[in-house]
Amino acid sequence: MKRVLAPALGAAALVLTLLTAPLTAAPAHADGPGSGTPWVVSVGDSYISGEAGRWAGSSNDSSSRADALGSTAYYDNASGTGESIERCHRSKSAEIHIGGGVNSLNLACSGAETTTSTGTYFKPGLDFYSGSAGVGQAQALQTFAASHNVKMVVVSIGGNDFNFADIVTDCVEDFLASPSWWPDYCKDDSSVTSNFTSANISAVRSRIAAALTNVRTAMRNDGYADTQWTMLVQTYPSPIPNGSGFRYSQSGYTRQSTGGCGFWNADADWANGTALPTINSTVTGAITQAGISNAKVLNLSSTFNGRRLCESGVGLYEEVGLSSWQSAGAVDKTEWINQIRTVTTCCSSSPYYIQESLHPNYWGQLAVRSCVRQAYNAGTPKGGTCVRTGTGLLNGEPRMTLQ
Numbered sequence: 001m002k003r004v005l006a007p008a009l010g011a012a013a014l015v016l017t018l019l020t021a022p023l024t025a026a027p028a029h030a031d032g033p034g035s036g037t038p039w040v041v042s043v044g045d046s047y048i049s050g051e052a053g054r055w056a057g058s059s060n061d062s063s064s065r066a067d068a069l070g071s072t073a074y075y076d077n078a079s080g081t082g083e084s085i086e087r088c089h090r091s092k093s094a095e096i097h098i099g100g101g102v103n104s105l106n107l108a109c110s111g112a113e114t115t116t117s118t119g120t121y122f123k124p125g126l127d128f129y130s131g132s133a134g135v136g137q138a139q140a141l142q143t144f145a146a147s148h149n150v151k152m153v154v155v156s157i158g159g160n161d162f163n164f165a166d167i168v169t170d171c172v173e174d175f176l177a178s179p180s181w182w183p184d185y186c187k188d189d190s191s192v193t194s195n196f197t198s199a200n201i202s203a204v205r206s207r208i209a210a211a212l213t214n215v216r217t218a219m220r221n222d223g224y225a226d227t228q229w230t231m232l233v234q235t236y237p238s239p240i241p242n243g244s245g246f247r248y249s250q251s252g253y254t255r256q257s258t259g260g261c262g263f264w265n266a267d268a269d270w271a272n273g274t275a276l277p278t279i280n281s282t283v284t285g286a287i288t289q290a291g292i293s294n295a296k297v298l299n300l301s302s303t304f305n306g307r308r309l310c311e312s313g314v315g316l317y318e319e320v321g322l323s324s325w326q327s328a329g330a331v332d333k334t335e336w337i338n339q340i341r342t343v344t345t346c347c348s349s350s351p352y353y354i355q356e357s358l359h360p361n362y363w364g365q366l367a368v369r370s371c372v373r374q375a376y377n378a379g380t381p382k383g384g385t386c387v388r389t390g391t392g393l394l395n396g397e398p399r400m401t402l403q
Helices: 002-020 137-145 164-177 190-196 198-221 265-290 362-379
Strands: 038-044 103-106 149-156 230-234 295-299 384-394 397-402
Touching (some): 137 149, 149 198, 149 362, 190 198, 230 265, 265 295, 295 362
Parallel strands (some): 295 384
Antiparallel strands (some): 384 397
């Protein structure tokens, strides 16, 4: 009898429960490692956060000619009313927003180094820092990836560990403070060369390797197998041409006062022939040092060739006879790199930021976005070299190919 009544009573209890329970839909399957809508996430510094992404080309006559995104360009908080972290400059044109049914999150921050710094502005690094000012990018990634299906993490890091901004400042100051018949080059300044000693290169490579390891650790802590996602590590692009490629003479001060590209020819040659290859080889060497087996490389070293700051063949809007960034052919006639600005050409009476200097602008961001989308490869990520392969726009973006 007990054996007969037990199932019967259990069934009755189940019916009673169903009759008295509220009528609610079954809970949706939670997104997470390996399941749900795919996401791509960016971590790193200004060369991936979207710095300068507001501006499509440059004009010394009117900033409105090049203002593609307006004053809210860097607003990324939930309400769209400001920045979630002040001066991270995560622009709406940032490369990570590839669309096509793939969601995206930008965790990168302009000015970020491999480790977090808390000064005038909070700069989260690729670490697990947690404090009153905020959290490191690896920690933010770990929190996010636990409940979202992250398929690819795009990384740009290391340039600020080489003191990129200080090097640019030294080069421009040397250009402005010395005459063409007796140039003072930055390439042999001790403040610059100290960044490229064997000892410092090794130290920076180790810091980048640790940062990449932190990204992998964040994903592993959420239960991701290394085969479930891809780390796409990008190198840095050349922002200025070699000395022979400038459209302004190095005599006088026009190169900086008009073009915003105050480099001596010899320093530009050094930047492209020594500094950039050294930084990029340090980044790729860090992948090997860290033993990241699921990494791919997005090579951006020549992505902007032909469209670089002050390069012959492109110009300011007033130089190429176009009224604004919306004019036909603007993407092919204007620069994809933002001018180097000084205190006298920035901030107090203009909408520009000094930190936007020498970064890919609106055109540049969208160009790289095209290559990031191709690298995502419909969920089977691959590496390659991002190059310009046509003129005009395709679906609102420059015509680029990942080779």
